[in-house]
Amino acid sequence: MTQSDRKWDKVINDLKLSRRDFVFSSVAAGVLTLTPRFVSAQAGAPYKLGVLLPSTGTGANYMAHCIKGLPVAIAELNKRGGLLGKHQIQMIYRDTETKPDVGAREAKSLILNDKVDAIFGTYSSAVALAIQEIIHEHKVLHFAATSNSSKITQDNYTPYTYQFCPDSNMQSGAVVVAVAKMAKKNGWKSYVSLGQDYEWGRDTHKGFTGSLAKVAADVKETRQLWFKLGETDFTSYITAIMAAKPDFMFGAIAGKDAETFLQQAGQMGLFKRVPFPGGLIAVNDLKAQRKTLPRGMIGLARCPFFAHLNEPIMQAYIKRDRAAFGADDYPDDWACMYYDALGGLEQGAKKAGSVSTEAIVKALKGATIDTCRGKRTFRDCSNQLEVPSYVGEVWDSPDYPFPIYKPDTMVVVEAKEVWTPTCAEVDKLKKKRA
Amino acid sequence: MDIAPYALQLFSGLSRAMVLFLLSAGLSLIFGVMNILNFAHATLWLVSGYVTYSMFTFLSQQFGASPWMLLPSIVGAVALMSLLGFALERFLIRHTYARELPEQLLLTFALVLILGDAIKLIWGVENRRINLGVKPIEMMDTLVNPYQFVIIGAGVAVAVGLWYFLHRTRFGKIVRAAVFSRSMVSALGIPIPLIYSGVFALGVGLAAFAGGVFLPLLPMSLGVDHDIIVQCFAVVVIGGFGSMLGTFVASIIVGVVYSFSILFWPDGALAMIFLILIVVLIWRPWGLFGTELRY
Numbered sequence: 001m002t003q004s005d006r007k008w009d010k011v012i013n014d015l016k017l018s019r020r021d022f023v024f025s026s027v028a029a030g031v032l033t034l035t036p037r038f039v040s041a042q043a044g045a046p047y048k049l050g051v052l053l054p055s056t057g058t059g060a061n062y063m064a065h066c067i068k069g070l071p072v073a074i075a076e077l078n079k080r081g082g083l084l085g086k087h088q089i090q091m092i093y094r095d096t097e098t099k100p101d102v103g104a105r106e107a108k109s110l111i112l113n114d115k116v117d118a119i120f121g122t123y124s125s126a127v128a129l130a131i132q133e134i135i136h137e138h139k140v141l142h143f144a145a146t147s148n149s150s151k152i153t154q155d156n157y158t159p160y161t162y163q164f165c166p167d168s169n170m171q172s173g174a175v176v177v178a179v180a181k182m183a184k185k186n187g188w189k190s191y192v193s194l195g196q197d198y199e200w201g202r203d204t205h206k207g208f209t210g211s212l213a214k215v216a217a218d219v220k221e222t223r224q225l226w227f228k229l230g231e232t233d234f235t236s237y238i239t240a241i242m243a244a245k246p247d248f249m250f251g252a253i254a255g256k257d258a259e260t261f262l263q264q265a266g267q268m269g270l271f272k273r274v275p276f277p278g279g280l281i282a283v284n285d286l287k288a289q290r291k292t293l294p295r296g297m298i299g300l301a302r303c304p305f306f307a308h309l310n311e312p313i314m315q316a317y318i319k320r321d322r323a324a325f326g327a328d329d330y331p332d333d334w335a336c337m338y339y340d341a342l343g344g345l346e347q348g349a350k351k352a353g354s355v356s357t358e359a360i361v362k363a364l365k366g367a368t369i370d371t372c373r374g375k376r377t378f379r380d381c382s383n384q385l386e387v388p389s390y391v392g393e394v395w396d397s398p399d400y401p402f403p404i405y406k407p408d409t410m411v412v413v414e415a416k417e418v419w420t421p422t423c424a425e426v427d428k429l430k431k432k433r434a
Numbered sequence: 435m436d437i438a439p440y441a442l443q444l445f446s447g448l449s450r451a452m453v454l455f456l457l458s459a460g461l462s463l464i465f466g467v468m469n470i471l472n473f474a475h476a477t478l479w480l481v482s483g484y485v486t487y488s489m490f491t492f493l494s495q496q497f498g499a500s501p502w503m504l505l506p507s508i509v510g511a512v513a514l515m516s517l518l519g520f521a522l523e524r525f526l527i528r529h530t531y532a533r534e535l536p537e538q539l540l541l542t543f544a545l546v547l548i549l550g551d552a553i554k555l556i557w558g559v560e561n562r563r564i565n566l567g568v569k570p571i572e573m574m575d576t577l578v579n580p581y582q583f584v585i586i587g588a589g590v591a592v593a594v595g596l597w598y599f600l601h602r603t604r605f606g607k608i609v610r611a612a613v614f615s616r617s618m619v620s621a622l623g624i625p626i627p628l629i630y631s632g633v634f635a636l637g638v639g640l641a642a643f644a645g646g647v648f649l650p651l652l653p654m655s656l657g658v659d660h661d662i663i664v665q666c667f668a669v670v671v672i673g674g675f676g677s678m679l680g681t682f683v684a685s686i687i688v689g690v691v692y693s694f695s696i697l698f699w700p701d702g703a704l705a706m707i708f709l710i711l712i713v714v715l716i717w718r719p720w721g722l723f724g725t726e727l728r729y
Contacts, residue, residue: 055559056550057657064559097657225700230661232652233453235446235582236693242576243439243697256655259561264651269570269577288653291565 044086047355049074049345050110051091052121052131053146057098058229058255059123062146062284065321065335067093070120072324073317073342083349092116096127098229098255103127107134117141117357120341123255123334125149125168125200135160136433141357143344145337148302149203153382154420154429159361162383164341164371165302166415168200172207172252173418174389175278175300178411179248180215182277182298188247190222192274194237194261195252197226204252211418222246231257234264241274248275259288266292278391283332286394290402293394299405301390303336303373306397306404307412313343314372328401340371340385381423386415438574443693445573449582451689452589456644457662458669458681459592460637466613466676467633470527470538474545476659476666478515478638481549482645483654486511487562490649501566508646512639519638523631546659553656563653581650588647592640593682600678609633613676668707672714674724683722 051070053063074089082088092114096103103122110116111134118141122128128147135142136158144152145164148171153163166174182188193209195201209221223244225237241249253261258280265271271294281299301307308314317339321331331339344364349355352363366380377386390412392405420426461475489507497503522545530538570577600606612619612629620626645654652658669688673680688707695703714721 055554055656057660060559060656061561067559223700225696228661228704230658232658232662233450235449235579236443236696239439239442239446239576239578239693240696240700243442256561256653256658259563259653259655263563263653264579267568267570267579267581267651269579272570273577288561288563 043088044082044084044355046090047083047087047118048090048092048114048116050107050114050116050119050121051093052096052103052106052110052119052127053093054096054098054123056095058257059098059146061256061259061288062254062282062332062334063123065284065325065329065332066146066338068325069321069331069335070338070342072320073339076320077342077346083346083355084353087349087355096122096124098124098127100124100126100130104130104134107131111138111140117355118143118345120145120338122147124198125152125203126198128152129156129199132156132158132161139357141345141360143341145341146302146334147200149200150207150420151199151203153379153384154426155431157382157426157430158433159365159383160357162341162344162364162378162385164337164344164385164387166387166389167384167419168204169207169211169420170413170415170418171280171300171302171389172204173211174391174411174413175208175250176211176215177413177417178298178391179212179219179250179277182248182275183216183219186247186275188219190220190246191248191250192223192225192241192244192246193221193250193252194225194227194241196229196254196257198229200254201226201252205250208250208252219247221250227257229257232260234261235268237261238265238268238270242270246274248277251276251279254280259285262289263292266294271297281394282334283330283336284334286404287330287332287402293403295394295396295403297394298409299392299394301333301392301405303333303340303387304390304405305330305336305372306400306407307390307410308373311372311374313370317372330400336372340369340373343371344369344385379419379423379426381426382420384415384419388412388414389418438576439697440694441574442576442578443697444690445578445582447690447693448686449585449689450693451685451687452586453644453648454665454669454689455589455682455685456585456592456647457641458666458673458685459596459678460640460644461666462670462673462675462678462681463596463640464634464637465670467609468527468531468630470530470634471535471542472637473539473542473663474549475637475641476663477546477549478519479641479645479662480654480659481518481553482511482515482642483649483652484553484557484562485514485642486646486649487564487654488557490564501568504564504566504646504650508643511646512642515642515645516635516639520631520635522638523634527634528627528630550656550659559656561653561655564649566650568650579651585647585651588643589685592643593678596678605629605632665707668711671721672711674718674721677721677723677725680721680723 053067054060074091078088094106120143123146125147128144142161148165148167150167150169193205195205277298278300282301283304305318347369348360348364352359366378368375368377373387392410394403395406397404464470464472486507489510490503493503530541568581571580600610608624616626669684673684691706692703695706
């Protein structure tokens with residue numbers, strides 16, 4: 001290991017304990033300073049990339065790997081010269097605190113003060129919808145890879161936003177496919193829904209109930225329970241669910257709320273009485289709750305690394321993150337999707353032969369790109385990447401220090417099976433923009 | 435009529451109530467005696483949760499994993515956090531006594547941010563949790579978490595302990611007297627600054643106890659303090675600032691009403707709490723058990 005590499009490792013290590021804006025900006029600047037030997041002789045202007053993700057608030061635990069992983073991926077890209085081999089990426093991080101007002105403020109600051117060329121983010125759909133107005137007004141490239149309300153690419157469509165994550169309708173559609181099969185097999189007739197009372201929760205619930213009614217009309221929802229973001233005590237919700245005696249429950253719960261709910265529900269034995277198929281159980285949940293997650297539980301994931309171990313991009317990605325953060329620190333769904341977003345930016349610039357926003361927007365329209373999840377194509381009418389959702393049974397694997405989805409139970413639901421069927425329908429939803 | 439669902443909802447409401455009481459007791463005590471609205475109370479509770487987590491992890495590594503390691507971890511965290519509370523009062527809080535309320539709020543809000551970043555620096559952004567391996571038990575044809583009995587027991591024990599302390603000990607009587615007339619207490623030669631430091635340390639100690647007790651139920655995560663402080667303020671305002679009995683009763687009202695609202699009107703559960711708050715503010719601005727003098 002060279003001295004330069006050691007310095008770089010130190011920067012990355014420091015980053016784990018970073019204080020939001022200052023350190024991340026410094027690291028991005030450090031990347032430029034510490035790696036001059038990799039920069040091409042004809043270096044172009046740096047490409048400023050604003051990253052809007054929460055390190056506080058309900059989404060913080062989901063974004064942790066992403067926030068520490070992106071600088072490593074960017075450093076690797078910069079070692080190759082950056083975008084088009086000559087534009088070093090300078091990352092500027094801002095904490096959205098998972099709040100729409102903070103996200104909008106920081107987006108404005110990134111665009112007007114830091115003059116960023118593109119924005120990656122956000123975690124929460126409510127924040128994403130808030131910043132999209134600013135994105136559209138200032139014509140800045142926006143890659144969303146975790147916030148996944150279907151409104152982001154449909155009702156609130158802007159040509160500057162590209163979506164790398166299955167949207168809420170696609171996710172709930174995937175759960176419907178799995179639940180419909182189980183309902184038929186087990187004779188389920190009733191269910192209770194529990195969701196986060198905000199944009200994503202409501203949207204996901206609407207997608208699920210609407211789709212399930214079409215494929216299993218005899219399965220009825222008997223109760224809806226909504227809780228505020230950041231709920232700390234689910235006991236009253238859990239007893240209310242048990243009192244309703246449903247055949248199963250549906251949940252639109254993510255982030256730290258999902259972690260708290262799963263922990264408390266497990267301790268109260270909820271899943272012994274009420275099956276919970278299709279709750280969001282991402283790789284970070286599998287890692288964090290390795291001891292407490294009920295085995296056999298049916299989970300839903302967005303980009304689990306273990307589903308694409310044959311993909312060279314995924315293999316390289318896992319190898320690099322484990323080398324950077326430790327052998328047990330496998331990348332989670334969220335980091336994986338933002339890694340794909342970075343790959344999309346690099347490939348978009350290459351295809352466009354330019355780093356100008358308009359050129360990249362044009363180049364990515366309907367384009368097929370290489371991702372951790374294989375070759376995937378953007379839908380022409382919405383800029384939604386054609387990515388699958390994953391439903392499977394939580395299972396102890398001998399290969400990992402945490403459970404994964406049991407391979408023979410995993411259902412990969414492709415985008416085209418579950419997204420808004422036609423572009424004509426998508427176009428109808430789009431609001432008119434100036 | 436099957437009363438089991440209602441009995442269980444009452445049980446979960448009481449559990450929620452004791453969670454709120456354990457958190458709000460210190461807040462109420464500090465305001466009642468010192469007239470300081472400590473916005474950082476829930477953040478100190480969060481720090482305590484992390485400290486308890488670290489102690490539990492350390493003790494489990496040294497002496498083997500056992501749920502009983504939680505007890506010394508809580509004791510250690512309470513002692514450490516009480517010392518921190520004492521130091522905070524000595525070096526920061528006491529400079530704001532003569533200042534306006536907004537300045538106190540600004541100072542304690544600054545503490546929220548500083549402590550939040552300190553957590554990030556020390557423990558990182560990952561959530562911290564402990565697993566006691568508690569198994570659900572059957573009760574009234576359904577399953578409950580036995581740890582909820584611990585929460586309820588802890589809440590009642592703290593309520594009784596505080597009552598005993600405030601009514602039966604010399605220091606407690608001085609504290610109660612200070613609520614009504616600081617100058618009179620001071621005139622009797624009792625060192626008010628020391629009383630204040632002690633009360634602030636006790637308030638933070640109560641928060642630390644709550645942090646440790648909740649740890650097996652709630653993963654400690656950044657921002658959770660912001661989520662919970664609003665409900666604590668609601669409890670303290672309804673009960674009356676400075677009144678322990680008021681805080682206890684208000685916690686039960688808030689917890690049980692919230693729990694039954696989930697059963698009957700889930701969309702309005704949170705609104706019900708703030709409706710009660712509004713009614714109390716109009717009808718008795720000093721709270722159910724507060725005194726007009728204090729108000």
